[in-house]
Amino acid sequence: MRKRPAGVRPADYAPPFGPSDVVSAPTDPATERIEVGVLIVGGGPGGLACAIRLGQLLEEHPEVAEKLGDVPVAVLEKGKQPGSHLLSGAVVNPRALRRLFAGRLHMEQLPTYGPVHHESVYLLTRNSAFRIPPPPTMRNRGNWVMSVSQLGRFLAEQAEAGGATILPETAAERLLVEHGRVVGVRTGDKGRGRDGAALANFEPGGDIVAKVTVLAEGTQGHLTTAAIDHFGLQGTNPQVWALGVKEIWKVPRPLGRVVHTMGWPLRKSARYGEFGGSFVYPMGKEMVSLGFVVGLEYRDVELSVHDLLQEFKVHPKIQRILAGGERVGWGAKTITEGGFLSLPSRFNAPGLLLVGEGAGLVNVPRLKGIHYAVESGMLAAEAIVRSLQPGETPTRAGALDTYDRALQQSYLWADLREVRNMRQVFDRGFYVGGALASAMTVSKGRLPPQDFPNEPNASAPLLRSGRAASYPPADGRYTFDKLSSVFASGNRTRDDQPSHLRVRRQVPRDVAEMWSWMCPARVYEVGEADGDDTVTVHLTPSNCVQCGAISAKGGRLTPPEGGSGPEYTLA
């Protein structure tokens, strides 16, 4: 064991919160519950692919459709509409979308910015860029550039055409469990004031009960994490996340290729725990999307992914792309990064299925997850239909195990297994990690043979190194502050609602300052000293774009009133 460095650990200041805050039995009388057939939580690629595939299968199996009642498939979405809260690079492997629409639609009929033809990877220093051959995992020929929020809106239309009911502006707040079986979810109240009292427009949430509940919540799933705890489904390693901040730019000259960078402005020494990089993707001839992603095991109190993105944009290499352009969008989201060894031990419980990123199905070395979300959503739909055949019922223990088997037999399982250690070795720094990762690539994951552990993000002890000194000031043209960025995300959340963020309000100064730098939406501000080395933390929850970073770094994001948060359109 290496020696543990000193420093405050955010994990030691976690707020009181547990699965019992999220998991409970239904409370509405049986006659007032809303009954649906299959309930899907989350209108992203995973949930919507599940809904679309269910629509296809129910058409082939009318006897199963009959069992599911008047609303056979319902999708809950907390954003204003599907896509509102979706944010990704995104260069998408089209494999799963092709299977979803086989014989129905071509990739050309989906909202895309076309296939990738050219790509380059650079190792950056402050003033220079060295082009390096793309590592095999980062080759993107044959993949397609997309906006995942546009894809979400498109998939929602397809799902509705296939008979699914989409319920936007509806947060899934509790997982309803009765006699060890998942029976649905409870939706969140709307119209409560800051102190929790009902306002004039108060609408209480309600119990929605279903034969099967599919959790497709994406990163930091509110119910997914609680379900994993409640049913004891933890994987070998704890789950870890990265935070990505991205912008959409209108540019005068087309980019014409996919660009990835490593190195600057991140530091390569293992001491800082800064793993990440950037992407710049062309969106047609007139726009580019660019973003910066950093693993949340970082240690520096003053690390701010938003400000690193601003710093990255003033690099001469990037300035050449953006010069004369204009920012038209901004957003932030965490990415689930634990990989194979952090996958849950099972992907189902009686009446419950876990799909997509919420279940950890993300390939970090390849920077891909959308096709796994789509594929797992489809496999979930297929397992659901099998569990509704005569003589079977989805709430019988084991009835949904065919989903786990299908995942294990699918290409995504082999993909993820091969790169299972690649993320962890970068805790040894950029060069050692890079060398080990190469060995894994060459050996297709057979070397080294053992499994490498990792630590929860919030366990990384904090340090200070004056990191913020290099962040550029906001000039309002190429570099922006956090508040104007929150504005560009389309966030216009009602201010007078109860706080949806669970954090301790009195914490050591290092923890409070770390949150204030970390949060890309300026939710946390360091308040007055509180004696004994602690300070008060002030919150502006209505700024929150629900990226989820706080849940990885010692707090807990819960869903605010449905319809709150950003309104991503091109992200």
Place this chain on the structure above:
Amino acid sequence: MAPTLVFLEHHEGELQKGSLGVLAKAASLGGEVAGVVLGASEDVAATGGAGSVYLCDDPALAAPLPQPRVDALEALVAQTGAETVLFAASVLASDVAAGLAARLGAGLNWDLTDLRVENGELVGTRPALGDTVVADVTWRGTPRLGLVRSGAFEAAESGGRAHVVAFSATFQDFSSLARLVERTQEVSAGPSIEEAEVIVAGGRGLGRAENFSLCEALAKELGGAVAATRAVVDAGWYPYAAQVGQTGKSVSPRLYIACGISGAIQHKVGMQGSGTIVAINRDANAPIFDFADFGVVGDVEQVVPKLTELVRARRS
């Protein structure tokens, strides 16, 4: 030719400034324009500019509820053949516009900030993507319904009395299902911030809640209202009703005095329609100085009381 109708909202016997602004804008586009006043007296209706005003004073319209207004407007659109109906956004007008759109199967463009006629077609302007871009919007068919962002247009001064044309309507049974039970008003000292000609607004730069008294004193001298930023409302320094900005109210006074306000874009979008903007802030780099007409770099605790004194001296 069929007139363009503008819904004129009234409150306590006074037509609202916002809807008169829309009327003025509509008149400036040419063509026949008429106001519509529902549930008020002829005297009130006559204050609706110098053109014609349609009036229905049926008792069903006495309470400010939307459904009977939808019935009345539906009848008037049928009687006049009006092809365009415009509204100034308010809680009531938004309800009425949405209801009328559903009733007529008509297209409704909302949150409009400007209107113009291009090649004989009405074109609206609507900010999108959180006010980062401005989109032109049109209507595919008639009638066209438009809901204009509050405070977008200034009312024209008019000395004349309007020519009032009475009309009648039949009301649906379901329109009387909602009843007005009670009306109460939040007691405030001055004019409401939406209607005030002068606003003195305070932000976090005031330092502490008690310093809002400085803004109140200045507002009193100027006959204006006091507004606040989101941050200070959040901190509990001032009531939510006074919040100006993206998630508060949009205001367009003739004079806006920003005291200790940095000018984040979330605040700017709520007050950028103001006539003259004066900023007082200690931080010379605050974004508010980029769009203020006059700026004072200084401490609000010193500058605001002096300004109040000067105004008082000038007035007496």
